[in-house]
Amino acid sequence: MALVDYGSDSDAEQQQRYSVAGAGPARLPPVDPTPTDRDNNDNDDDDDEAEYNPQDAFGLARIEKEGGVGTDKAGKGTAAAAAAPSGSSAPQVIAANLASNNSLVTRPSDNVIYYNASYADLTRPVQGPANPWDDGKLEKQNALTGHVEQQHFSDLSFKEQQRSFQVLGYAANPSIAAQGSGAANQFVGNLQAAQQNAGTLVSDLKPTRAQTREMRRKRKAKGKLGEFDDPDDEEGGEGEGGAAADGEDGADDVVEEGADGEVRQVKRKKDKPQREYLGPWAGWEGESLAVVVPTEEEYEEQELAGGPLLNKQERRKKLLEEAGKRDIGFGEEKSVFHGKEERDYLGRTYLHVPTDVDGVNLRGEPGSLESFVPKKCIHTWTGHTKGVSRIQLFPKSGHLILSASLDTRIKLWDVYNEGKCLRTFMGHSKSVHDINFDPSGADFLSAAFDRQMKLWDTETGQCKQAFSNGKIPYCIRFHPDQPTTFLAGMSDKKIVQYDTRSGEITQEYDQHLGPVNTITFVDENRRFITTSDDKTMRVWDFDIPVPIKLIADPSMHSMPAVGLHPNGKWLAATSLDNQVVIFGSDTFKQNRKKRFAGHTIAGYACEPHFSPDGRFLSSGDGQGNMVFWDFKSGRISGRLNRAHKQVIVSHEWLPHEHSKLVTSSWDGLIKLWT
Template sequence: FALFILHLIIPLPPLLGYALDPSVDTHQAGSYSYIGAVDEAEKNKGLTVFESGGKKPEKRKKVKGGDAGEIDNFLGPWAKYVDEKDVAKPTEEEQKELDEITAKRQKKGRNEEEAPAEEKTILHVKDMYDYQGRSYLHAPQDVGVNLRTADAPDKCYLPKKQIHVWSGHTKGVSAIRLFPKSGHLLLSSSMDCKIKLWEVYSERRCIRTFIGHSKAVRDICFNNTGTQFLSAGYDRYLKLWDSETGQCISRFTNRKVPYCVKFNPDEDKQNLFVAGMSDKKIVQWDIRTGEVVQEYDRHLGAVNTITFVDENRRFVSTSDDKSLRVWEWDIPVDFKYIAEPSMHSMPAVTLSPNGKWLACQSMDNQILIFGAQNRFRLNKKKVFKGHMVAGYACQVDFSPDMSYVVSGDADGKLNIWDWKTTKLYHRIKAHDKVCISALWHPHETSKVITCGWDGQIKLWD
């Protein structure tokens, strides 16, 4: 019974039915004597259950590896086995999968080398010119606001309600830009690969659609006069358009995706623009020649924003490498590099109307303020919190009198903070999806334009 219990606890090997005869002294007899199943014992040559009957497997031989004195030829313990195969051939199924993958890759490569999409434009208004022969680029004078003044309104107020919706894009809107100085026109780029120009005043119609990118449009930028603008698309092309005729003047590419694009704001450098690329570079092009004239290659991640500061002598760039770098124009070495271990990437940056501050949308759900003149230090007293933006490049803006800061967020809300106290004053549910951009009209006391991934652009007052 004890043996049975032991057998349950420690499983014993199967019994063979014979054993050595303990009454015979094997040393004296000179041979082994068995009791029990003697035939079995002779058949198994007297092996016990604890001895294996098979031969020991032969040890795999290694290639002999020369003399230890000769360093070049000595293989030592790293020598291969004699029967070792160098080439592993995939099975039929594996080969099938590999063929599919390579075919897909080749197809993908072919698509990327395709010619740029054909450009065309659609005019949506009957009369492009008024009775004096002026086009829609001419700022109107009968809208109750002086659009030609350079002065900001004295006091701004919080917008309360929605007064208009511009709808025409079939997918999310990625960026909106107001016409330089006057702000009487609004340019929007979208994930439906189209760019549209809208009226901000009077009937608020869609004036023109620009079609020419084969993938989503990421960024747009007017020149100083608003007669031309640049668009950057995921099809790896940057295109220069005529705002009035809708014609595509030229196209630029370096086979990388442009994430942001900016004209140099100096009057004498309107032929130059810079683009932040997916391959960590900032590339500077000359429109007249179509050539790359400078490359700023110091970032360690894709470049998300470029902002001109200090009377356009310098520009600030932010990147996925969580740093902020300041560059002198045309000098490809950053003269200031800001990166703290606690910093997050800042995919949207806006310069304040007085040119003193940079508002940076940080990926830890706060807006950080950096000085935009010589020191570029973080202003620790001014941090705007209370909104959810992690993962989205929501554009920030200031009211013209510098009393408010506005930003969209991931929930589609428009958030308004007080500049002095950094208190969150007001929240409006503006869009069904992400509210990606908020612009405060430069000549209005309380008009804010927002756009979202629901494809709508809204005017608030």
């Protein structure tokens, strides 16, 4: 194997190399440094003369100054490699120009970056190993109110000081600076008590003998186990029993003579001892444990009012009756008719659909007329003393308005004749939350916060039946095709199905995780959709307690109110993120292209409704405004600013009018707009 000559600086090695290569002795040529050797020597001199720069740890500045690495030398190295035999064992070194990579190296002290760095590179930590013993305590010590230092403090000592401060009123001063100061600064709290007790902790403080005797003197006798007091002895009965008691257990009279023999004092040596065993339950002297009875003032007030003194339960019952908040049981309901006559000359009641209204056919098909946005108020119904929570028009004709209020009453109003209140229904003790007509309008249901659901006769005002399962009903709906069945969404996360003929629960739907807010029938009344506070929407087959679809998304909010489009294909749901979202009633998917915003409804269950022809979508807001959108384009078509003084929670479109709308608010008013 041939060896490759790499050159040497030694003269002996040069002479030996020439002598070996030739056949005989060879003359040593004069030593003349080659250009390569001169370059190497120059570089060594430059390296010795260059000063070390601590900010240039990688020597990149020197590389830039020299104009790169291996430009000329690379060519020579390549030529030497070509001249060398193919079997050479020397490694081949590829020269790389590090100056081109200089822009990629950044230091913590650099202020300028000479290349377009990515966000991932900019957010990388400083290069270097992490300190496993660095707990970041310097950052934790910087508090808003000062500097925090870590100190070792025994938990037992801390609790002793805390207990001493609670019982004795003083504790040791935790400040280190106060340890070497005077005695007055060694404690915090009651310094006088600390001085009296010599700074003793509560764990070391023991009562003196005098204090112990005083406590024992105040404590009553424990008695003897197995013995009981005789009530005759306690009352001081006369006769043999009394005499024996006085002789045996009675108090002894001790007679003392004075110094001169004239003054005689009689004192009680000791009270009668307690024989009945009380043990640790024995009381203390001075305790007054007695049954609380009415005071003299209460007796005087009752005597002035006339009648015997009432006990606590009777007094509470009377107060509830006076406040009108007593629970009204079934059979105690009543209604008041406010008109002149309940029937006209033909024997017809107010349920009869009028046919003499000018220009309006109340028996026609709803939605046959084109709708417009209303602009002004033409009538106001007043009568409720508190806010109106729900209104509903009479089915199909809309000539009557049924309103439920927070004042526990339900009222029936006339629309087309005189516009007055026809009847008031009184049967709930708390606010009425929801009402619903049956498909014919002859009966209606009411749900209130007194946990009662009641079935009323619209014509006579009689309460036919009452239902309750002990929970608060939030919504209630008749089945459109089965008037004897209704559903109620309860506060216990269930939907309860009742039969009005038997009054019993026939089915329960219990898949929701929160109170149920709405119930809406779809798909030709074979299915219904429910919404809940759990921010989900569930689809059910009627009479089957298993949901067929669950609509839940992390971006969804609670939907406390839902309205159905007249064609039955769309559902408008009020979302508590200040918008109205649309769902398909056949696919039960949200239509992302239709989103209606521009009003503030967060925290309110403002009902969305469609106009009879389906052209407009309307909703109230929390400021008492009414907003109208074009359902096709999604733009706001109109607005009724300050229609009410408070939030508008419910409204209805008259089905046989062009632009008439009924609104109700928490201000207690019901208004008609056109």
